[in-house]
Amino acid sequence: MKQQAQHTPPFTEGINRVDGIMKVTGAAKYSAEYELPGMTYAVFAISNITKGTITSIDTKAAERAPGVLAVLTHLNAPKVPGYEAGKDPSKPPTTGGPLKFFVDNSVKYNGQPIAMVVADSFERATYAASLIKAQYNKQQHETDTEKNKFKAAAPKGGRNGGDYKRGTPDDWKAAAVKVEQEYVVPINVHNPMELSVTLAHWTADDKVTVYAKTQGVKSTQNAIAQAFKLPVENVQVTTKFVGGAFGNALRTWPHEIATVQAAKLVKRPVKTVLTRELQFNTVGYRPYTWQKVSMGASADGKLTGIIHEATAQTSSFEEFTEGTVNMTRFMYACPSVGTVYKITPLDVNTPTWMRGPGEATGAFALESAMDELADKLGIDPIELRIRNHADTDPENGKPFSSKNLKEAYEMGADKIGWSKRKLKPGTLTEDGWLIGYGMGTGVFGAGRGRATVKAALLDNGTLLIQTSVTDIGVGTGTAMTQIASEIFTGIPVKKIKFELGDSSLPPSPTQGGSTITSTVGGAVHDACTQLKEKFQQLIGNGGTDKPDYVKVLKEKNLPQLEVTVTSSGSTEMRNFSSYSYSVHFVKVKVHPKTGVVRVDNVVSVADSGHIVSPKTARSQIIGGAIGGIGMALMEEGIMDHRYGRYVNNNYADYHVPISADIPQIDALFVNKPDYRVNPMGAKGMGEIALIGMSAAVANAVYNATGKRIRELPITPDKLLS
C-alpha cells in the first residue's frame, strides 16, 4: 500500500450530509416511490424504424391483455391543449421545438414511443406493450455526424450562435510553432442511476399532482401548466430526492407530458419509469462533436493565434447548442482568436446538456492542443499555460472577480509529484508499465441568479428554510444548512431544517450550470441575515449573539417569526468576469502489450471561491473527476448507422467507471473567497469538476506512450493500432 501513503487521509471534515440517514436507511423517497391508491403503470412501445410514418398500428391484442386500462397512440390520444398553442403556420420555425408524442404518425428517431400502454401492474403493462405491432412507410435516415458534417450550419438561434473573431486569428499560420489537429468527442449518455420517472395524479378535473424526476420543479410545473392550459398553481410538482441527473432532467420531456395525459384519461395515478434502454434516446445525451484547433506560438511559447471550430449533431426538429468553443475566447492571453460553431441535423432525438456541457467537449480539444503545443515547443505544459495566463478577460477586457489559477497549478503539481514527469514521452516505466503524467484545465462561468427563500424561527427551536430548489445529489441541502448555521451560530445544525423540491415553495431556479450554491445560497444567506435582524429588533438593542430563541418567541407569544426574501447578484458583477477554474492532474499506467490504461493517481484542484460545505464539495470534485475519467477512457454511445439504432444502450455495453477503475483521488481547494459573486464568497463547482479531465487523461496517455489519441474514448485498440 505504498501508493496509499501519499494521499491525504480519508476526508471526514465538515458537516455530514443532512439527508444522509435517509439515504443509508432507504427512507429517502425518490419520485417513483410514492404510494397512491389505484396506481397504474405506463410502458411504451417504440418504433423500430428511424425515419418515416406509421401506416398502421395494431393495438387490439394489447387492449385485450389482462389489466390493461388504456393504449394511447397517435390515432386516439386525447389532445394536449397546449400542444397547439403558439403555432403560427405562416412562419417556419427558426429553432424548432421539442418532440410531441402521439400527435401524428411521423417517426423522427429510432426508439421513439409510438404507443403507451397503461395497466394495473408493471408486468401487465410491459407484456401488453410487447403485443403492439406497427407497419411503417420507411424513409432514408441519417444518423452519422461525420457523414453529415457537410450539411452543418451555424445555429439559427440560441446563445451559442455566431462566429467569434478578435485580432487576426489566421496569424497562427505564420507562427514559429504550430498545431493543427482534429478532435472527436462521441455521444456520451448521462445514465444516472435513477431511471427517469413521472408519476401523475389528477386530483380534480383541473388539478394535477406530479412526482417527477426533474432538476427544476418550477420549470416542470410551468411546462405541464402550459401543456394542459392550467393555472400554474393547479399543478403541484414534488421532487424530494433525485437519483442523479447530470443534465438529463433539465427540461420537461414529451414522455412526461404523455404520462400526465394518460393519467387524465384513466382517472387514476399513472407511473412511468423509463427503461435503461430508453435513457439513451428519450432524455438527451452529450452530442457527438467534431472539433479542429489550429494554434500558433512564438518560439518562446507565446500564443499568437487560435482558431477553434466545432460541429455537433442535433435533431431534425430542434436546434440544440452549447458553449463548446466559448472557453477558447477567454482562457489564454492570445491576441487573435476565432471560433466557429455549427450544428448538423440528424434523425435522432435532441441532445441536451450533460455535466460540464459544451465546455467539457471544448476543453478536451483546447487542452489537448495546448499539450501538443508544449510538446512541440519542448516546454512543460504548465509553464506554457503560465506564459499565456490571462490576467484580465481577453474576450471583454474586464478584470476577473477572482482568479487563482496559478496557485491551483502549483498545488496540484506538488501533490501529484509533477517533478517526476519526463518531458520526453514514453521514457518512464514502473514494473513493466509505461508511466505518464498529464494535466488539463477546466473553466465555467460563476454567476448568481435570482431566488426566493423563506426563513422562519419556530417556537420549538427549529430554523426552517424553504425554497423550491431540487438537490440532484450534490448536497444542496447540506450546503444551505451550513450557510444558515454560520449566521445563526446559536442554533445547532440538527435544528436547522431545509425544505426543498416542492413547487409550492418560494421559487428557486433549476439545478444546473453550477449556480445553486451561489444563487440559492446567496438567498439563504440574505433571508437568514434579515431574519436575524428581525429577531434582534424584537428583543431590542443589546441582544446577545446566542439568544434563547424559544424563550423569546414564547414570551412574545409568537408561534414563529419569518421573512421571505428575494435576492440576486449585485450590479457590481457587471464590471467583472467571473469564472470557476479547475486543474486536473493524472498519472496513468499504460500496458505496452495490451494497451490497457489504468488511472493510477488523480489530483483535482478547484479554484471556486470559499468552500461552503467541505465534505460534500470534496465528493462533488471526486465525482466529476470520475465522470471525466469515464469520458476519457470508456464512454461512447455507439449507433449502428445502417439502422439508426444504438447497439450498446445498457450498462453492460456502455461502460461507466466502476470501483476497480478508480484509485484514491485527492480533491484540493484554493479556498479563497470571491465576495463579488455572493456574500459567502462561493463559486460553483459542479461543472469544473469534470471539465478538463478528459484532456488530462489523454495528455497523460501521450506522456506515457508517445501516442496522441484525439478521438475519445481512449480504448486499447486505438493505442495498439
Next chain:
Amino acid sequence: MKDLDKGFQADENHEPKENARRDFLKKSSLLTAVALTPGVAVKAAENHLDEKVAAAFEKMPVNITVNGKAHKLSIEPRVTLLDLLREQLHLTGTKKGCDYGQCGACTVHVDGQRVNSCLTLAMTVDGKKVTTIEGLAKGDELHPMQEAFIKHDGFQCGYCTPGQIMSAVACIREGHADSETEIREYMSGNICRCGAYPNIVNAIQEVKNGGQQV
C-alpha cells in the same frame, strides 16, 4: 382502430370490458370443474368472478420472510423480487437502476448472500429470508456500515447507496475486504454514477478494520 373506447374505458373495477382470454375462461370447462351450473357461471361472470378465477390461475403462492417479517403472498410468476419489494411490499429502499443485473442498485441479501433482486424471480425465494436496506439497522441504531457511509460521504444522490451498503456488508462477510484492491474488485458490481467510489472504499475499510460485527 379509431374506436378505442373499449380499450380504455375502464369499468368501475378498472378492468377492460373486452377480454378474449377471460371470455375463453368463461366458456371453458374450468368453471364446470369447480362444479358450477351454467346459470350460476353466468351470474359469476357478471360478478367478475371470472376475473378472480383467471387471476387465481395466473398467481402462485409464495412465502417470503423480509426483514424478519413473514409474508404469505400470491403473485404472478413473472414478478421479480425487486418489483415485489418495491411495488407490492412498498419497501422502496431497494432501487431499480437497470433491470438487467448490470448496476447493483437492487442488491439485497437472500439467506445472507448478496443477489441482484432484479434478476431474481420472487417465486425462487419461496421459504427464504430476504434482508433489504430497511432491515439493516436495529431500530434507530444504524448498522456500522451505514454509519461509515455517512462519515465518509460514501454517496451523493443516494440512489445506488442501499445496493452499495448491502454489497459492502456482504463483501466483508465473504472475506473479500482484506485490501483496498480487493474491496474495489468485489464492489465493482455496484455502479455509482455520482462517483463516490473512493469514499465507499474508505467506509468499507473503516468498518473492516474496526472489527465490528457486520
